[in-house]
Amino acid sequence: MVRLTDLSPPDRDNMLKKVPTLPRLAGHPWATGPALAQRRVAIVTTAGIHLRGDRPFAPGSQGTEYRVIPAEANPDDLVMSHVSVNFDRVGFQRDWNVVFPLQPLKALALQKWIGAVAAFHYSFMGAVSPVTRYEAKARELAAHLRADRVDAVVLSPV
Amino acid sequence: MGALGHYLEAEGIPTTQVSLVREHTEALQPPRALWVPFMLGRPFGVPGDAGFQTRVLQAALRLFERPEGPVLEDFPEEAPLIDAAEDPGDLVCPVSFPRLAGQGTLVEQLRDEVEQLGAWHDVAVKLRGRTTLGVTGLTVPELVAYVASWLEQTGETSFRADVRPADALRLACEELRAYYFEAKSVQPGARSGADVQRWYWQETAAGRAVRQIRAQTGRSPDAAVKALAESGLVPRAVDRSES
Numbered sequence: 001m002v003r004l005t006d007l008s009p010p011d012r013d014n015m016l017k018k019v020p021t022l023p024r025l026a027g028h029p030w031a032t033g034p035a036l037a038q039r040r041v042a043i044v045t046t047a048g049i050h051l052r053g054d055r056p057f058a059p060g061s062q063g064t065e066y067r068v069i070p071a072e073a074n075p076d077d078l079v080m081s082h083v084s085v086n087f088d089r090v091g092f093q094r095d096w097n098v099v100f101p102l103q104p105l106k107a108l109a110l111q112k113w114i115g116a117v118a119a120f121h122y123s124f125m126g127a128v129s130p131v132t133r134y135e136a137k138a139r140e141l142a143a144h145l146r147a148d149r150v151d152a153v154v155l156s157p158v
Numbered sequence: 159m160g161a162l163g164h165y166l167e168a169e170g171i172p173t174t175q176v177s178l179v180r181e182h183t184e185a186l187q188p189p190r191a192l193w194v195p196f197m198l199g200r201p202f203g204v205p206g207d208a209g210f211q212t213r214v215l216q217a218a219l220r221l222f223e224r225p226e227g228p229v230l231e232d233f234p235e236e237a238p239l240i241d242a243a244e245d246p247g248d249l250v251c252p253v254s255f256p257r258l259a260g261q262g263t264l265v266e267q268l269r270d271e272v273e274q275l276g277a278w279h280d281v282a283v284k285l286r287g288r289t290t291l292g293v294t295g296l297t298v299p300e301l302v303a304y305v306a307s308w309l310e311q312t313g314e315t316s317f318r319a320d321v322r323p324a325d326a327l328r329l330a331c332e333e334l335r336a337y338y339f340e341a342k343s344v345q346p347g348a349r350s351g352a353d354v355q356r357w358y359w360q361e362t363a364a365g366r367a368v369r370q371i372r373a374q375t376g377r378s379p380d381a382a383v384k385a386l387a388e389s390g391l392v393p394r395a396v397d398r399s400e401s
Contacts, residue, residue: 004181008395011198015179022185025160029167030189030227036219044166046159052292058325059382059390076288081329085393088199088351093290093340094241095205104202104212114219124162131161131186138162142169153166154218155175155188156201157159 011086023132033151034115041109042118042150044141046126047092047099047158048082056081063128066137069121071102084127087158099158118150126157160186174221176201176214177230187228190221194233197351203237210237240348264370265306267363272302272334278341285344290336294329298337304330308371314383324382327375328390331368338364359396368392
Protein backbone atom coordinates (compact mmCIF):
# COMPACT_ATOMS: atom_id res chain seq x y z
CA MET A 1 0.00 0.00 0.00
CA VAL A 2 2.04 2.94 1.22
CA ARG A 3 4.42 4.56 -1.12
CA LEU A 4 4.94 8.22 -0.34
CA THR A 5 2.29 9.00 -2.91
CA ASP A 6 -0.19 7.00 -0.82
CA LEU A 7 0.44 8.90 2.40
CA SER A 8 -1.67 11.81 3.57
CA PRO A 9 -0.20 15.13 2.38
CA PRO A 10 1.09 16.13 5.84
CA ASP A 11 2.73 12.73 6.39
CA ARG A 12 4.24 12.81 2.90
CA ASP A 13 5.57 16.33 3.41
CA ASN A 14 7.06 15.31 6.73
CA MET A 15 8.89 12.35 5.12
CA LEU A 16 10.15 14.35 2.16
CA LYS A 17 11.43 17.29 4.17
CA LYS A 18 13.73 14.90 6.05
CA VAL A 19 15.52 13.70 2.89
CA PRO A 20 17.86 16.70 2.43
CA THR A 21 18.70 16.67 6.15
CA LEU A 22 20.01 13.09 6.10
CA PRO A 23 23.80 12.90 6.39
CA ARG A 24 26.16 11.17 3.98
CA LEU A 25 27.62 8.44 6.18
CA ALA A 26 31.32 7.79 5.64
CA GLY A 27 32.20 4.77 3.53
CA HIS A 28 30.15 1.69 2.78
CA PRO A 29 30.93 -0.85 5.51
CA TRP A 30 30.29 -4.43 4.41
CA ALA A 31 30.58 -7.30 6.86
CA THR A 32 30.32 -10.89 5.71
CA GLY A 33 29.38 -14.20 7.30
CA PRO A 34 28.66 -17.85 6.57
CA ALA A 35 25.76 -19.24 4.52
CA LEU A 36 22.28 -18.41 5.81
CA ALA A 37 21.81 -21.92 7.18
CA GLN A 38 24.72 -21.28 9.55
CA ARG A 39 23.82 -17.76 10.66
CA ARG A 40 22.64 -16.78 14.12
CA VAL A 41 20.07 -14.03 13.64
CA ALA A 42 18.90 -11.19 15.91
CA ILE A 43 16.15 -8.65 15.31
CA VAL A 44 16.71 -4.99 16.09
CA THR A 45 13.58 -2.89 15.78
CA THR A 46 13.02 0.85 16.02
CA ALA A 47 9.32 0.41 16.85
CA GLY A 48 9.63 1.48 20.48
CA ILE A 49 8.38 -1.88 21.74
CA HIS A 50 9.43 -3.46 25.03
CA LEU A 51 8.34 -5.86 27.72
CA ARG A 52 5.37 -4.81 29.80
CA GLY A 53 6.82 -3.36 32.99
CA ASP A 54 9.96 -2.02 31.27
CA ARG A 55 10.51 1.71 31.47
CA PRO A 56 8.49 3.28 28.63
CA PHE A 57 10.34 5.25 25.94
CA ALA A 58 10.08 9.00 26.47
CA PRO A 59 10.60 11.94 24.12
CA GLY A 60 14.29 12.66 23.78
CA SER A 61 15.34 9.02 24.04
CA GLN A 62 15.16 8.38 20.30
CA GLY A 63 18.29 6.49 19.30
CA THR A 64 19.96 6.90 22.69
CA GLU A 65 18.25 4.10 24.61
CA TYR A 66 17.34 0.54 23.81
CA ARG A 67 15.37 -2.19 25.51
CA VAL A 68 16.23 -5.91 25.53
CA ILE A 69 13.74 -8.52 24.35
CA PRO A 70 14.68 -12.13 25.22
CA ALA A 71 13.97 -14.78 22.59
CA GLU A 72 11.61 -16.43 25.08
CA ALA A 73 9.32 -13.37 25.21
CA ASN A 74 5.64 -14.27 24.86
CA PRO A 75 3.23 -12.40 22.58
CA ASP A 76 1.48 -10.98 25.63
CA ASP A 77 4.75 -9.60 26.99
CA LEU A 78 5.24 -6.93 24.36
CA VAL A 79 3.85 -3.40 24.43
CA MET A 80 4.70 -0.23 22.51
CA SER A 81 5.45 3.25 23.86
CA HIS A 82 6.73 4.98 20.71
CA VAL A 83 6.09 8.72 20.91
CA SER A 84 4.86 9.07 17.32
CA VAL A 85 1.12 8.96 16.74
CA ASN A 86 1.59 8.95 12.97
CA PHE A 87 1.79 5.27 12.09
CA ASP A 88 -0.60 2.34 12.19
CA ARG A 89 -0.88 0.56 15.56
CA VAL A 90 -3.69 -1.80 14.59
CA GLY A 91 -1.32 -4.24 12.91
CA PHE A 92 0.86 -4.57 16.03
CA GLN A 93 -2.20 -4.89 18.22
CA ARG A 94 -3.46 -7.78 16.10
CA ASP A 95 -0.14 -9.53 15.68
CA TRP A 96 3.24 -8.45 17.07
CA ASN A 97 5.03 -10.34 14.25
CA VAL A 98 4.00 -7.69 11.73
CA VAL A 99 6.49 -5.40 13.52
CA PHE A 100 8.81 -7.86 15.27
CA PRO A 101 8.85 -11.17 13.37
CA LEU A 102 10.27 -13.39 16.10
CA GLN A 103 7.90 -16.30 15.49
CA PRO A 104 8.61 -16.52 11.72
CA LEU A 105 12.32 -16.29 12.55
CA LYS A 106 12.01 -19.21 14.98
CA ALA A 107 10.15 -21.19 12.34
CA LEU A 108 12.99 -20.58 9.87
CA ALA A 109 15.46 -21.86 12.47
CA LEU A 110 13.37 -25.01 13.01
CA GLN A 111 13.39 -25.58 9.24
CA LYS A 112 17.19 -25.05 9.31
CA TRP A 113 16.76 -22.26 6.77
CA ILE A 114 18.83 -20.16 9.21
CA GLY A 115 21.25 -21.52 11.78
CA ALA A 116 19.77 -20.19 15.03
CA VAL A 117 17.83 -17.41 16.71
CA ALA A 118 19.84 -15.11 18.99
CA ALA A 119 19.20 -15.22 22.71
CA PHE A 120 18.46 -11.49 22.83
CA HIS A 121 16.83 -8.96 20.51
CA TYR A 122 16.71 -5.19 20.85
CA SER A 123 14.34 -2.30 20.47
CA PHE A 124 15.01 1.39 19.93
CA MET A 125 12.49 4.14 19.48
CA GLY A 126 12.98 5.55 15.99
CA ALA A 127 12.02 8.95 14.60
CA VAL A 128 15.65 9.87 15.35
CA SER A 129 16.99 13.21 14.25
CA PRO A 130 19.78 13.55 13.44
CA VAL A 131 20.26 9.87 12.63
CA THR A 132 23.87 10.08 13.85
CA ARG A 133 22.38 9.91 17.38
CA TYR A 134 22.28 6.13 16.86
CA GLU A 135 26.06 5.79 16.68
CA ALA A 136 27.02 5.41 20.35
CA LYS A 137 24.31 2.89 21.20
CA ALA A 138 24.78 0.99 17.93
CA ARG A 139 28.45 0.48 18.73
CA GLU A 140 27.56 -0.58 22.28
CA LEU A 141 24.96 -2.99 20.93
CA ALA A 142 27.50 -4.50 18.51
CA ALA A 143 29.53 -5.75 21.49
CA HIS A 144 26.46 -7.49 22.96
CA LEU A 145 25.58 -9.00 19.57
CA ARG A 146 29.14 -10.31 19.14
CA ALA A 147 29.01 -11.85 22.63
CA ASP A 148 25.76 -13.56 21.61
CA ARG A 149 27.61 -14.90 18.49
CA VAL A 150 25.19 -13.05 16.20
CA ASP A 151 26.32 -12.81 12.60
CA ALA A 152 23.11 -11.52 11.00
CA VAL A 153 20.86 -8.70 12.17
CA VAL A 154 17.44 -7.96 10.72
CA LEU A 155 16.61 -4.29 11.23
CA SER A 156 12.92 -3.56 11.35
CA PRO A 157 11.50 -0.03 11.21
CA VAL A 158 7.96 1.03 11.99
CA MET B 159 17.15 2.79 10.64
CA GLY B 160 19.66 3.04 7.78
CA ALA B 161 22.19 4.69 10.08
CA LEU B 162 21.78 1.92 12.63
CA GLY B 163 22.69 -0.62 9.94
CA HIS B 164 25.68 1.46 8.88
CA TYR B 165 27.09 1.67 12.41
CA LEU B 166 26.51 -2.00 13.26
CA GLU B 167 28.12 -3.06 9.99
CA ALA B 168 31.10 -0.80 10.69
CA GLU B 169 31.54 -2.81 13.91
CA GLY B 170 31.60 -6.02 11.88
CA ILE B 171 27.98 -7.12 12.43
CA PRO B 172 26.28 -7.99 9.09
CA THR B 173 22.88 -6.33 8.77
CA THR B 174 19.88 -6.39 6.49
CA GLN B 175 16.90 -4.12 6.91
CA VAL B 176 13.34 -3.58 5.89
CA SER B 177 12.76 -0.11 4.46
CA LEU B 178 9.38 1.60 4.61
CA VAL B 179 10.48 4.95 3.19
CA ARG B 180 12.53 4.28 0.07
CA GLU B 181 13.64 7.91 -0.27
CA HIS B 182 15.28 7.83 3.16
CA THR B 183 17.03 4.54 2.43
CA GLU B 184 18.31 5.82 -0.93
CA ALA B 185 19.83 8.80 0.87
CA LEU B 186 21.46 6.83 3.71
CA GLN B 187 22.62 3.84 1.60
CA PRO B 188 22.75 1.19 4.33
CA PRO B 189 24.52 -2.08 3.39
CA ARG B 190 21.41 -4.16 2.60
CA ALA B 191 17.80 -3.01 2.45
CA LEU B 192 14.52 -4.45 1.24
CA TRP B 193 11.96 -1.77 0.44
CA VAL B 194 8.39 -2.88 1.11
CA PRO B 195 5.22 -1.16 -0.16
CA PHE B 196 3.39 -1.44 3.16
CA MET B 197 1.81 1.15 5.42
CA LEU B 198 3.86 2.78 8.15
CA GLY B 199 3.62 0.60 11.23
CA ARG B 200 3.55 -2.71 9.31
CA PRO B 201 7.07 -3.54 8.09
CA PHE B 202 6.21 -7.23 7.64
CA GLY B 203 3.01 -6.51 5.79
CA VAL B 204 0.06 -8.47 7.08
CA PRO B 205 -0.93 -9.18 10.69
CA GLY B 206 -2.00 -12.76 11.26
CA ASP B 207 -0.41 -14.03 8.03
CA ALA B 208 2.76 -15.88 9.00
CA GLY B 209 3.32 -16.98 5.40
CA PHE B 210 3.39 -13.41 4.15
CA GLN B 211 5.61 -12.23 7.02
CA THR B 212 7.99 -15.13 6.37
CA ARG B 213 8.29 -14.22 2.68
CA VAL B 214 9.29 -10.67 3.63
CA LEU B 215 11.75 -11.95 6.22
CA GLN B 216 13.32 -14.41 3.78
CA ALA B 217 13.61 -11.74 1.09
CA ALA B 218 15.44 -9.48 3.56
CA LEU B 219 17.71 -12.33 4.72
CA ARG B 220 18.53 -13.38 1.15
CA LEU B 221 20.29 -10.04 0.72
CA PHE B 222 23.11 -11.59 2.78
CA GLU B 223 23.85 -13.74 -0.27
CA ARG B 224 24.78 -10.70 -2.36
CA PRO B 225 28.51 -10.40 -2.99
CA GLU B 226 28.66 -6.62 -2.64
CA GLY B 227 26.64 -3.57 -1.71
CA PRO B 228 24.97 -1.31 -0.90
CA VAL B 229 21.92 -3.28 -1.97
CA LEU B 230 18.41 -1.81 -2.15
CA GLU B 231 15.84 -4.23 -3.49
CA ASP B 232 12.04 -3.94 -3.81
CA PHE B 233 9.71 -6.56 -2.35
CA PRO B 234 7.33 -7.57 -5.15
CA GLU B 235 4.10 -8.25 -3.22
CA GLU B 236 1.50 -5.75 -2.06
CA ALA B 237 -0.29 -6.13 1.27
CA PRO B 238 -4.10 -6.00 1.29
CA LEU B 239 -5.59 -2.66 2.28
CA ILE B 240 -8.36 -4.23 4.31
CA ASP B 241 -7.66 -6.47 7.28
CA ALA B 242 -9.54 -9.73 7.09
CA ALA B 243 -12.07 -10.05 9.89
CA GLU B 244 -10.84 -12.28 12.68
CA ASP B 245 -12.82 -15.46 13.15
CA PRO B 246 -14.42 -15.22 16.59
CA GLY B 247 -15.12 -18.96 16.76
CA ASP B 248 -17.70 -19.50 19.48
CA LEU B 249 -16.70 -16.35 21.32
CA VAL B 250 -19.47 -13.80 21.38
CA CYS B 251 -19.71 -10.35 22.86
CA PRO B 252 -21.38 -11.29 26.15
CA VAL B 253 -22.95 -8.02 27.21
CA SER B 254 -24.73 -5.17 25.56
CA PHE B 255 -25.57 -1.90 27.20
CA PRO B 256 -28.84 -0.38 26.00
CA ARG B 257 -27.68 3.08 26.92
CA LEU B 258 -28.19 6.05 24.70
CA ALA B 259 -24.92 7.23 23.25
CA GLY B 260 -23.88 10.86 23.19
CA GLN B 261 -25.65 12.04 26.35
CA GLY B 262 -24.11 13.75 29.36
CA THR B 263 -20.79 15.56 29.69
CA LEU B 264 -17.85 14.47 27.59
CA VAL B 265 -16.35 12.71 30.61
CA GLU B 266 -19.62 10.83 31.18
CA GLN B 267 -19.78 9.90 27.52
CA LEU B 268 -16.20 8.69 27.69
CA ARG B 269 -16.92 6.52 30.73
CA ASP B 270 -20.04 5.05 29.08
CA GLU B 271 -18.23 4.37 25.86
CA VAL B 272 -15.28 2.68 27.59
CA GLU B 273 -17.67 0.53 29.61
CA GLN B 274 -19.60 -0.53 26.53
CA LEU B 275 -16.43 -1.33 24.63
CA GLY B 276 -15.24 -3.45 27.54
CA ALA B 277 -17.30 -6.38 26.32
CA TRP B 278 -15.57 -6.20 22.93
CA HIS B 279 -12.18 -5.74 24.51
CA ASP B 280 -12.73 -8.89 26.57
CA VAL B 281 -13.49 -10.75 23.35
CA ALA B 282 -10.35 -9.32 21.73
CA VAL B 283 -8.17 -10.53 24.60
CA LYS B 284 -9.74 -14.00 24.57
CA LEU B 285 -9.41 -14.24 20.80
CA ARG B 286 -5.79 -13.17 20.61
CA GLY B 287 -4.57 -14.30 23.98
CA ARG B 288 -2.92 -10.93 24.44
CA THR B 289 -3.37 -7.21 24.79
CA THR B 290 -0.99 -4.34 24.15
CA LEU B 291 -2.32 -2.46 27.17
CA GLY B 292 -0.13 -2.22 30.22
CA VAL B 293 2.44 0.47 29.45
CA THR B 294 0.97 2.79 32.09
CA GLY B 295 0.30 0.12 34.70
CA LEU B 296 -3.18 1.60 35.18
CA THR B 297 -6.41 -0.37 35.08
CA VAL B 298 -8.88 0.77 32.43
CA PRO B 299 -11.07 2.66 34.96
CA GLU B 300 -7.94 4.32 36.37
CA LEU B 301 -6.87 5.20 32.85
CA VAL B 302 -10.22 6.85 32.13
CA ALA B 303 -10.12 8.70 35.44
CA TYR B 304 -6.63 9.97 34.65
CA VAL B 305 -7.60 11.18 31.17
CA ALA B 306 -10.73 12.74 32.68
CA SER B 307 -8.58 14.67 35.16
CA TRP B 308 -6.91 16.42 32.22
CA LEU B 309 -10.27 17.07 30.58
CA GLU B 310 -11.61 18.57 33.78
CA GLN B 311 -8.37 20.50 34.27
CA THR B 312 -7.92 19.38 37.85
CA GLY B 313 -4.16 19.82 37.57
CA GLU B 314 -1.43 18.62 35.24
CA THR B 315 -0.28 15.61 37.22
CA SER B 316 1.38 12.28 36.52
CA PHE B 317 0.30 8.82 37.65
CA ARG B 318 3.89 7.82 38.44
CA ALA B 319 6.59 9.73 40.29
CA ASP B 320 9.24 8.83 37.70
CA VAL B 321 7.17 9.91 34.67
CA ARG B 322 6.69 13.59 33.82
CA PRO B 323 3.09 14.83 33.44
CA ALA B 324 3.56 15.32 29.69
CA ASP B 325 4.85 11.77 29.21
CA ALA B 326 2.14 10.39 31.48
CA LEU B 327 -0.55 12.13 29.45
CA ARG B 328 0.91 10.84 26.18
CA LEU B 329 1.14 7.25 27.45
CA ALA B 330 -2.40 7.39 28.85
CA CYS B 331 -3.85 8.76 25.61
CA GLU B 332 -2.00 6.09 23.62
CA GLU B 333 -3.19 3.36 25.94
CA LEU B 334 -6.77 4.59 25.71
CA ARG B 335 -6.47 4.53 21.92
CA ALA B 336 -5.04 1.00 22.03
CA TYR B 337 -8.03 -0.12 24.12
CA TYR B 338 -10.45 1.30 21.55
CA PHE B 339 -8.54 -0.10 18.57
CA GLU B 340 -8.29 -3.57 20.09
CA ALA B 341 -11.99 -3.59 20.95
CA LYS B 342 -13.05 -2.25 17.55
CA SER B 343 -10.94 -4.65 15.57
CA VAL B 344 -12.92 -7.71 16.68
CA GLN B 345 -16.35 -6.21 15.98
CA PRO B 346 -18.01 -7.76 12.94
CA GLY B 347 -16.96 -6.51 9.53
CA ALA B 348 -13.67 -6.14 7.68
CA ARG B 349 -11.96 -2.76 7.92
CA SER B 350 -8.64 -1.11 7.24
CA GLY B 351 -6.36 0.49 9.80
CA ALA B 352 -7.42 3.84 8.33
CA ASP B 353 -11.09 2.96 8.93
CA VAL B 354 -10.36 2.30 12.60
CA GLN B 355 -8.40 5.52 12.88
CA ARG B 356 -11.20 7.52 11.24
CA TRP B 357 -13.76 5.93 13.56
CA TYR B 358 -11.71 6.73 16.65
CA TRP B 359 -10.99 10.36 15.86
CA GLN B 360 -14.30 11.29 14.27
CA GLU B 361 -16.94 9.16 15.99
CA THR B 362 -15.89 8.42 19.55
CA ALA B 363 -16.03 10.41 22.77
CA ALA B 364 -12.43 9.35 23.39
CA GLY B 365 -11.28 10.96 20.15
CA ARG B 366 -13.16 14.13 21.05
CA ALA B 367 -11.72 14.03 24.57
CA VAL B 368 -8.12 13.80 23.36
CA ARG B 369 -8.69 16.62 20.87
CA GLN B 370 -10.19 18.74 23.64
CA ILE B 371 -7.23 17.99 25.92
CA ARG B 372 -4.96 18.96 23.05
CA ALA B 373 -6.73 22.30 22.71
CA GLN B 374 -6.58 22.95 26.47
CA THR B 375 -2.95 21.95 26.93
CA GLY B 376 -1.83 24.11 24.02
CA ARG B 377 -1.91 26.91 26.59
CA SER B 378 -0.06 24.97 29.31
CA PRO B 379 2.74 26.71 31.24
CA ASP B 380 4.64 23.39 31.15
CA ALA B 381 6.79 23.48 27.98
CA ALA B 382 6.77 19.67 27.66
CA VAL B 383 2.98 19.56 27.87
CA LYS B 384 2.69 22.37 25.35
CA ALA B 385 5.07 20.57 22.95
CA LEU B 386 3.04 17.40 23.34
CA ALA B 387 -0.12 19.29 22.46
CA GLU B 388 1.51 20.64 19.31
CA SER B 389 2.53 17.34 17.77
CA GLY B 390 2.24 14.36 20.07
CA LEU B 391 -1.42 13.74 20.80
CA VAL B 392 -3.24 13.87 17.48
CA PRO B 393 -1.88 12.36 14.23
CA ARG B 394 -0.78 14.84 11.57
CA ALA B 395 -3.31 13.49 9.07
CA VAL B 396 -6.21 13.92 11.51
CA ASP B 397 -4.99 17.33 12.55
CA ARG B 398 -4.74 18.60 8.97
CA SER B 399 -8.19 17.29 8.03
CA GLU B 400 -9.70 19.45 10.78
CA SER B 401 -7.89 22.64 9.91
